[in-house]
Amino acid sequence: MATETVRKPYVRHRSPWWWTKNPRYVLFQFRELSGAFAVLYAFLVLWQLWALRGGEESYYAFLVFWYSRPMMILNAIILGFVVLHAVTWFALTAKVPLVRIRGRPPPAPLVIGANVAIWIAVSVLIVKLLYRGF
């Protein structure tokens, strides 16, 4: 009988394009990427604050840059990603039941709906605060 019958298991290598196979994987990758854009926006806001700190002239210079076409496009992209981030985040809130109503977790649409409603309400409030008299 052959003595050398101990075989080596074959380990398959994963292609760097693994995530293109499946629409949910694609959504996942974009969802994760959206975090980077959220961070980018945070830095842009910090830059805006820094410019404000520098006085009226520096702030005006910043605003000229801020309202330029490339920046508007970048803002649109960032908005898209942040909305994706928020929507996918809220969609997942129903996954972890923190309360139970009569032994069962509340229905997912209720949880997601409640979160989204609060998000919209807070957003409206912030917009109102920023644009007093709006």
Next chain:
Amino acid sequence: MAEHATTKTIKLRIGRYRPERSDEPFYQEFTLPYRDDMVVLDALNYIKDHIDPTLTYRWSCRMGICGSCGANVDGTPRLTCALYLKDLKKRPVLIEPLENFAILKDLVVDIEPFMAKLESVKPYIMRQDERPIERGEYRQTPEELELYRQQSQCINCMLCYAACPVYGHEEKFLGPAALALALRYEMDTRDQGSAERLAAIATEHGIWQCTFVGECSVVCPKNVDPAGAIQQLKVRAANRLMKAMLLPLAPR
């Protein structure tokens, strides 16, 4: 068995691996008689019985409860015994060994790493005080049973590991099924081993490596929802940590 007058056929393309012949896996195509009521497993059995007896794969119960027969069919992890050929659109039907596992031979993969992970989450009732048998069962209401019922349905088929990109990237990741099993015991009112179990799974390669892709729950044939289970474990582990930090003298 019902026979059809005209024999329809179907073509399958199957991933093979014969270590004694070559170092690399290869594909082989088979054409066989087709009936509407055939599941993928029936096709594999037909090939093994009548065309190529060397085709190697796992199966047993043929009713979707033993968890042996997992494979990647047309790119998606499925149980071959619970998937009808008539529901597959691509031809030839592509059957490959379960993704993210090392191949031993043909469609048989190495599940030893999974067995070790199963053991590491301490999947049994741990108690400080044992009740003597004579005093009967621990009381558990139907509502309490419902708390862990879903996660208790796992048949260890590992389709979730095949679907999980994190596991595909990092072999040490404890993974969906093992962690869902941990939640099953966490939520069982009879268990008192939460501290020990959470310590074993709230680790770098445990729950914290999950990025909630959610594909595991999509492919799970038993609706265990391992993705939801892992997020629940994260909340529990985080709560425990906060409690320990803010109330260091409170009992665990």
Next chain:
Amino acid sequence: MDRLAYDIVIVGGGAAGLRAAIAAAEISRSLRIAVVSKVYPMRSHTVSAEGGTAAVLRDYDSFDSHGFDTVKGGDYLADQDAVEFFVRRAPGEVVQMEHWGCPWSREADGRVAVRAFGGMTVKRTVFAADKVGFHMLHTLFQTSLRYENIERLDEWFVTQILTEGGKVVGVSAIELRTGLLHAIVAKAIVIATGGAGRVYEFTTNGAIKTGDGMALANRAGAPLKDMEFLQFHPTCLPGTGILITEAARGEGGYLINNKGDRFLKKYVPEKMELGPRDILSRSILQEIREGRGFQGPYGPYVGLDLRHLGEDVISKKLPMVRELAEEYAGIDPVHELVPVRPGQHYIMGGVHTDITASTGTPGLFAAGEAACVSINGANRLGSNSLSECLVFGAEAGRSAAAYAISQPAVGSNPVSALVKAEETRIFGGLLKREGGESLAEVRKEMQHTMDEHVGIYRTGDTLEKGLAHLRELRRRWDKVGVRDKDPFFNTELTATLELDFMLDVAETIANAALLRRESRGAHSRTDYPKRDDTNYLHHSQAYRTPTGLRFDKLAVKVTKWQPAARVY
């Protein structure tokens, strides 16, 4: 070729095997126990059991009641001392399982719930929705992980029990993932390999139920008892043979013919759908023969009516029945009839053991479906089998532990020589065979022969023809070629070895059936339709000798319940 040594080797990792392992492990931490299974334990066929586990748990119940139901259910062929022992141990086992985390379904007050089941006069069947086997197996497997002295050899295929001087010294097993044949030295061996349903064509059993342990034990000198008694479950899905649990009837389901009648009122007027399985299977067959069955693409069937139970009950108590009916029969039981017909399901016969799970061969024990104690007699009541696995699995573990502790270590010399011979047989001989016969063909013919000749109804004529054909297939097996020449993970080789075991078992079943010239329990002879206590109130014992099968008789132990007419 390696040599491993354990105190106890348990062949088979299902309910009985794992329960035995845990029981032995609890006796002493220094005992080294190996569970050797040809599949990972979670795949053991226990997993497919659906209905429940019977035990006396309620005040309205009694050991006498459970005992009598079992004895009468077995048509008075059960050993009553074993039954009395069994009914007394079952409740403790159910509670033990619960302590280990088994998710038994509950009453509103938190107690373990019970349901009605076939042949049981009161509700005593503990259940876990309709997946009792799945939950029990996973509970036992996961609990077994706590014991450091239980080692597992997963996907190791046992090929022979090794004996020396009449007592067991170990087993030889192929390690599938390397293809190496190993000698495993053991002081005690427990056979817990389950039944042999795959000798039949239409069976609820999975691929692995090939009677390995029965054949292994028989070849090692232990007799197989009551092999003529096969249970045909009344409600299997046509085509696949997938089991639809008795619990569906326990929860109130009806069986109806093509006229819409609950036809069982003609056969079992008192118990109706909860009559014992042997009577129900015969009744269904009778209805079909008289033209009152439905016709379908897989042959005739009757209807299981669950519609009146309502969606709520079905979802809570019978969720897997609904899944299986939808997936494999394309119907929703909430709205439609489930097509069902009788199919092979269980074998009452098996490796003979006494009440301590000992086979008589020193060091060899058996438990579960592979064994025959006998508590099931000529027909098993539903939900007794899982309780049997627990009670006698535990007993086998304890007996094996006691025996192993009393024995000195096994020397290596006899084992090495025996395994060398086995290596030559398998790798020098079997694996190299080119042969002319096809494995699948021979297997299919065996299964077809059993279905046709050794089914629910038997006669001397057809049994003799069947037996002759099986013997011919036995000879043809010698010419079955093995095309996969690589010993590594060779499922063609293991399938050939399984067929070898199955042909032995099939021959024993057919031969035993031929010799029993009466009808009792699940064994129905149209040429001998009556029960004959005068001549046949005994067990059959089948020994395998170099010249073929030799049959013997073993008296039935009667303690409390004198054999009487069996009417429901």
